[in-house]
Amino acid sequence: MADDILLQEITSQKYKYGFTIDIESEQAPPGLNEEIIHFISAKKNEPEWMLNFRLKAYRHWLTLEEPDWAKVDYPKIDYQSIIYYSAPKSKKLNSLDEVDPEILKTFEKLGIPLDEQKLLSGVAVDAVVDSVSVKTTFKEKLAEKGVIFCSFSEAVQEHPELVKKYLGTVVPYNDNFFATLNCAVFTDGSFVYIPKGVRCPMELSTYFRINEAKTGQFERTLIVAEEGSYVSYLEGCTAPMRDENQLHAAVVELVAMKSAEIKYSTVQNWYPGDENGKGGIYNFVTKRGICKEDNAKISWTQVETGSSITWKYPSVILKGDNSIGEFYSVAVTNNRQQADTGTKMLHIGKNTRSTIVSKGISAGKSQNAYRGQVKIMKSASNARNFSQCDSLLIGDKCGAHTFPYIESAHSSAIVEHEATTSKIGEDQIFYCNQRGIDTEQAVSLIVNGFTKEVLKQLPMEFAVEAQKLLAISLEGSVG
Amino acid sequence: MNQILRDTTKAFISQFETDKETGFGEDKRKEAVKMLEQALLPTTKTEAWKYTSLKAITSKRYQSPENHASRNLGICCIPELDAHTILFVNGAFHSVCLSSGNDEALIVKSFGEMSEEESIIAEKYFAEISAKDSGIFTTLNTAYNPEGVFIYVPAGTIIHKPVHIQHLTDSSIDIAFQHRNIIVVGENSSLKVIETYHGAGGKNTLRNQVSEIFVAQNASFTGIKYQNEGDKASHIEQCNIIQKGNSVTDFYTISLSGEIVRNNLNIHINGERAHAGLKGGYLLSGNQHVDNYTEVHHIMPNCTSNELYKGIIGGEATAVFNGKIQVYPDAQKTQAYQSNKSILLTDTANVYTKPQLEIYADDVKCSHGATTGQINEDALFYMQARGISRADARKLLVCAFLEDTFESIGIEEVRKYIHAAIQQKLDIQG
Numbered sequence: 041m042a043d044d045i046l047l048q049e050i051t052s053q054k055y056k057y058g059f060t061i062d063i064e065s066e067q068a069p070p071g072l073n074e075e076i077i078h079f080i081s082a083k084k085n086e087p088e089w090m091l092n093f094r095l096k097a098y099r100h101w102l103t104l105e106e107p108d109w110a111k112v113d114y115p116k117i118d119y120q121s122i123i124y125y126s127a128p129k130s131k132k133l134n135s136l137d138e139v140d141p142e143i144l145k146t147f148e149k150l151g152i153p154l155d156e157q158k159l160l161s162g163v164a165v166d167a168v169v170d171s172v173s174v175k176t177t178f179k180e181k182l183a184e185k186g187v188i189f190c191s192f193s194e195a196v197q198e199h200p201e202l203v204k205k206y207l208g209t210v211v212p213y214n215d216n217f218f219a220t221l222n223c224a225v226f227t228d229g230s231f232v233y234i235p236k237g238v239r240c241p242m243e244l245s246t247y248f249r250i251n252e253a254k255t256g257q258f259e260r261t262l263i264v265a266e267e268g269s270y271v272s273y274l275e276g277c278t279a280p281m282r283d284e285n286q287l288h289a290a291v292v293e294l295v296a297m298k299s300a301e302i303k304y305s306t307v308q309n310w311y312p313g314d315e316n317g318k319g320g321i322y323n324f325v326t327k328r329g330i331c332k333e334d335n336a337k338i339s340w341t342q343v344e345t346g347s348s349i350t351w352k353y354p355s356v357i358l359k360g361d362n363s364i365g366e367f368y369s370v371a372v373t374n375n376r377q378q379a380d381t382g383t384k385m386l387h388i389g390k391n392t393r394s395t396i397v398s399k400g401i402s403a404g405k406s407q408n409a410y411r412g413q414v415k416i417m418k419s420a421s422n423a424r425n426f427s428q429c430d431s432l433l434i435g436d437k438c439g440a441h442t443f444p445y446i447e448s449a450h451s452s453a454i455v456e457h458e459a460t461t462s463k464i465g466e467d468q469i470f471y472c473n474q475r476g477i478d479t480e481q482a483v484s485l486i487v488n489g490f491t492k493e494v495l496k497q498l499p500m501e502f503a504v505e506a507q508k509l510l511a512i513s514l515e516g517s518v519g
Numbered sequence: 520m521n522q523i524l525r526d527t528t529k530a531f532i533s534q535f536e537t538d539k540e541t542g543f544g545e546d547k548r549k550e551a552v553k554m555l556e557q558a559l560l561p562t563t564k565t566e567a568w569k570y571t572s573l574k575a576i577t578s579k580r581y582q583s584p585e586n587h588a589s590r591n592l593g594i595c596c597i598p599e600l601d602a603h604t605i606l607f608v609n610g611a612f613h614s615v616c617l618s619s620g621n622d623e624a625l626i627v628k629s630f631g632e633m634s635e636e637e638s639i640i641a642e643k644y645f646a647e648i649s650a651k652d653s654g655i656f657t658t659l660n661t662a663y664n665p666e667g668v669f670i671y672v673p674a675g676t677i678i679h680k681p682v683h684i685q686h687l688t689d690s691s692i693d694i695a696f697q698h699r700n701i702i703v704v705g706e707n708s709s710l711k712v713i714e715t716y717h718g719a720g721g722k723n724t725l726r727n728q729v730s731e732i733f734v735a736q737n738a739s740f741t742g743i744k745y746q747n748e749g750d751k752a753s754h755i756e757q758c759n760i761i762q763k764g765n766s767v768t769d770f771y772t773i774s775l776s777g778e779i780v781r782n783n784l785n786i787h788i789n790g791e792r793a794h795a796g797l798k799g800g801y802l803l804s805g806n807q808h809v810d811n812y813t814e815v816h817h818i819m820p821n822c823t824s825n826e827l828y829k830g831i832i833g834g835e836a837t838a839v840f841n842g843k844i845q846v847y848p849d850a851q852k853t854q855a856y857q858s859n860k861s862i863l864l865t866d867t868a869n870v871y872t873k874p875q876l877e878i879y880a881d882d883v884k885c886s887h888g889a890t891t892g893q894i895n896e897d898a899l900f901y902m903q904a905r906g907i908s909r910a911d912a913r914k915l916l917v918c919a920f921l922e923d924t925f926e927s928i929g930i931e932e933v934r935k936y937i938h939a940a941i942q943q944k945l946d947i948q949g
Contacts, residue, residue: 416891433880439877439878444873446870448863452893454890454893458888459874461883
């Protein structure tokens with residue numbers, strides 16, 4: 041059967057970005073205890089309140105148990121065998137020439153816009169290689185507008201009052217197992233502050249890359265948009281091929297003040313493991329935004345193609361009246377990947393609105409689950425939610441699951457949810473074939489159409505990459 | 520914490536303990552008694568009980584019913600319905616009346632009345648699907664319940680008149696009791712069962728019921744459950760249905776009152792080209808709490824299921840809907856649809872909806888939809904503009920909304936009866 045051959049092709053598709061680089065690194069011994077936390081904190085020259093925050097989280101973490109409710113299955117993680125700190129050179133860099141040529145080579149292979157040619161595309165890049173920010177561009181231009189866009193450790197040094205004010209306000213240190221772990225050991229990440237009334241002149245973008253073997257990467261991102269401001273933030277990831285599972289437990293916090301808007305886009309393409317599910321990243325991420333004041337808006341867009349395990353629920357707390365939350369997601373799983381992803385929309389303010397569009401595509405022997413919650417509190421009169429979760433199944437060994445939770449406590453709220461699961465219709469393929477489009481192209485056409493609603497939410501530069509990733513993930517396409 | 524739960528569980532179980540025997544299934548009974556030693560009551564931390572707290576039940580002390588007489592037998596009847604009836608008062612068998620006609624082959628017996636032959640058949644089906652993971656309430660029922668009804672339709676028999684199982688709870692003290700249904704529909708047969716629950720006396724009552732229904736090849740089964748036991752009656756039921764190839768099951772659950780009502784409805788479609796239809800309607804007020812927990816297991820290919828649950832929730836009532844559709848790896852060409860719609864009448868009412876699709880086969884068509892909202896203002900305005908008072912217009916809309924869930928009941932008298940009961944409840948509420 042031609043279908044079987046196609047199926048084989050896609051399942052045997054190798055991870056294209058799989059390579060490793062050798063950077064002299066300074067790292068902590070494996071394991072986790074208070075000493076390590078002191079070490080990380082000292083290494084980063086952190087003020088005492090930061091260290092206390094970490095220790096408080098660590099002590100709380102010791103009392104927690106790893107959650108097991110998600111529909112994912114993986115061998116137990118040994119938290120004592122993970123290296124919690126690893127940094128490439130710690131010296132300051134001012135120009136590209138000073139950047140380790142190997143890192144540049146990596147970026148080049150990934151096509152990351154760090155060099156001059158990329159600068160023209162108008163993307164400011166804060167590139168993270170192994171936990172420490174290496175290079176920040178466009179800083180001056182942003183500074184003109186008063187926008188702060190820097191690595192998290194820099195923010196702790198230079199803007200401690202801001203970090204102190206907002207850190208842990210959206211995702212508290214005791215939120216959940218992985219978020220708490222992150223609070224204790226996070227090494228770096230990005231910090232963005234948009235002052236009142238400023239429309240950020242460019243898309244802000246960070247590329248993360250997990251690099252050192254056995255290094256869990258724990259980033260922390262904090263974005264604060266003051267009254268009437270706007271920012272679009274992009275996050276994209278690729279990782280080299282490894283045999284051992286790598287843990288990634290990031291925390292992202294967004295704070296939108298009155299009439300502010302934050303648009304957060306992610307393209308995630310970490311190493312998903314080989315066809316037997318060996319290796320691959322464990323991606324346990326806590327992402328949450330709060331529309332703190334009236335008329336704020338937070339929008340999450342994500343394209344998830346990588347990681348062997350994804351456990352991720354970007355959420356929005358709609359506290360201000362008339363605030364808006366959006367969630368657009370495409371999750372593709374192949375081989376033995378497992379994804380349990382979705383969102384939470386918590387309606388507290390009046391006239392709050394939320395939209396959820398989730399598209400899951402499962403192929404090979406993968407499991408793909410949508411898990412989402414829409415909660416309308418008693419105070420949320422005239423709240424409105426619309427959710428749509430569609431799943432596409434490719435092959436008969438995969439699974440697609442939907443677990444929406446709808447909780448409504450107000451009579452004037454309207455909540456709608458719909459979910460469908462189907463495979464690519466034989467008649468659809470036949471229709472394309474009949475018009476001279478071969479099966480492979482037809483499938484890619486249909487998948488493209490299936491995900492279009494989400495992809496069109498991405499900023500231009502990103503949409504191109506996302507489409508490429510989808511193509512790679514399902515390449516050789518499927519019948 | 521765990522110790523408290525253990526103690527609560529023990530105290531709860533002790534309310535049901537009895538030495539009475541049914542006369543069949545002794546091994547399974549003993550096994551269940553043993554399993555109870557380890558069992559714990561679910562809490563709101565248990566995923567399946569997330570939205571239904573059992574505190575209202577576990578905090579009460581119930582006694583086992585002693586008085587099985589009642590002056591209110593009349594409220595159990597459905598006007599003009601010509602049916603075979605069997606009546607249970609406070610869980611105990613009261614009387615049976617098989618209407619004459621051509622349904623000679625039908626067996627409807629309470630456990631106590633069964634012949635040895637019938638016991639042997641019943642034993643084969645007893646606790647067969649309510650296997651180990653069905654939860655503490657089912658195990659409790661298996662362990663300590665001597666009472667129930669056995670309905671058997673031999674192969675190739677069409678039962679013309681429906682069977683009406685009447686349950687009446689009428690007590691002057693707080694009571695807890697159990698009941699069990701074993702219903703077997705043979706190959707190429709057809710059966711309709713109506714189960715009604717009524718209450719009088721106004722005391723706190725708790726019913727723990729298990730139903731085991733077997734629908735054989737080419738058979739058809741219709742089940743209708745009508746709950747109106749009163750605001751102080753709690754009701755926990757585990758209903759397991761197994762369907763074989765080419766069979767059709769239609770199940771209706773209508774709930775109009777209850778303190779804590781939990782309807783677990785599990786359908787296992789274990790044969791090709793079978794169909795299951797599930798419908799449920801609920802109209803809640805006051806502090807009522809109704810939790811419909813349904814599971815449809817598509818085990819074999821080429822089957823279809825269709826699920827529709829609609830509810831109107833007023834007062835401080837809470838409605839929970841959990842609908843799980845599981846499509847097994849080999850169940851290709853499955854078509855499974857599910858829909859849950861709720862209308863909140865007040866801002867103190869709560870709705871929790873949790874549909875679940877778990878799909879392991881690729882050539883399937885599955886969908887679910889859920890909405891919660893309010894009565895449409897435009898529709899109200901339209902009717903008011905035509906001289907219908909706002910109150911009447913509301914009632915009309917509520918009735919019409921719920922009608923979807925029971926209008927396809929093939930027995931006109933029952934449909935009318937449910938319709939009238941909804942009307943009546945709306946009239947009282949105003």
